[in-house]
Amino acid sequence: MEQIVIQVKDKKKAQMLRDLLNSLDFVDSVQITETTGIEKDQTTDEKTVDFFSMAGLWSDREIDLTSIRQKAWPRQQA
Numbered sequence: 001m002e003q004i005v006i007q008v009k010d011k012k013k014a015q016m017l018r019d020l021l022n023s024l025d026f027v028d029s030v031q032i033t034e035t036t037g038i039e040k041d042q043t044t045d046e047k048t049v050d051f052f053s054m055a056g057l058w059s060d061r062e063i064d065l066t067s068i069r070q071k072a073w074p075r076q077q078a
Contacts, residue, residue: 001028007035 008014011034018030 006017008017014032018032021027021030
């Protein structure tokens with residue numbers, strides 16, 4: 001069985017979506033849970049990553065495209 005999680009902003013539209021999904025014969029069950037403002041803030045914080053915080057991560061390493069390819073796809077000797 002597979003599970004899909006969908007976040008909907010409007011409560012009425014969530015109920016409409018639930019009714020639609022329940023009408024389909026291959027859907028086993030549909031549950032609606034309300035999230036609080038705290039949970040909503042935590043999920044947005046987890047998704048936000050400062051791109052520039054990792055600047056210089058590879059500064060002391062000599063890496064180029066050729067060396068990456070050689071390590072990823074080594075030639076096999078026959």
